[in-house]
């Protein structure tokens with residue numbers, strides 16, 4: 001078994017289904033002793049609200065001890081290499097190191113050196129496997145099936161710069177879903193997938209909309225005069241949804257009234273907070289899968 005989760009492809013379809021089934025049980029939010037005596041270190045070199053707290057809560061609900069490293073106060077800011085920081089942390093005997101970094105590939109590289117399991121909590125625009133899994137969980141739970149072959153998922157926004165989109169697309173395709181990208185030309189990724197610039201053209205065939213934040217921190221040149229300009233064409237509104245039977249998701253943080261309108265945020269078809277709740281259960285299942293003796 002692969003002891004790391006650096007890419008969604010580290011998991012077989014069977015592994016994934018087992019994780020989704022265990023997450024279903026962990027939704028009860030009860031504290032368990034499955035990882036008693038285990039140590040998880042969270043080291044986030046990039047900002048995070050949801051993912052870091054979600055991994056911390058998931059670890060604690062399974063009985064593990066957690067250490068959160070505040071990177072702005074760590075020795076990388078004193079000139080220590082990432083490799084040395086990781087080797088020093090590994091010497092303290094953690095069972096898992098959960099890492100987020102602005103550069104693609106960092107978790108994979110670290111996994112070659114450390115004894116602990118490496119869990120990728122987002123690396124550049126490359127991968128965010130735990131978010132992909134919690135998105136897949138939210139969808140399969142809603143439709144009550146692991147077979148997405150008659151489902152169409154529209155991914156809307158800055159797909160090119162989104163690690164969430166990469167993990168989502170790999171997983172959704174493996175479970176059979178049809179994917180349509182809805183994005184301006186400059187945010188199109190280098191992937192052979194159907195796309196449109198106007199969600200209204202495809203809205204009638206869509207079962208799930210995944211809206212994404214514009215990743216301005218990864219843009220070398222500003223693409224829009226303002227985010228409102230982008231929102232003008234790509235914001236999901238109640239008018240676009242109509243009375244259709246579909247769900248709306250977003251990994252957060254949401255640019256309110258740019259990605260999703262206020263009305264959509266409070267619509268019962270909007271699953272944003274359910275995704276956050278599901279995220280803890282899915283991360284519990286991931287940690288159990290990687291760390292349980």
Ligand code: NCD
Nearest residue numbers: 050051122128213251252253
């Ligand atoms: C995402 C991320 O950090 O990649 N957020 C998250 O983990 N929930 C998406 C984003 O930052 O837009």
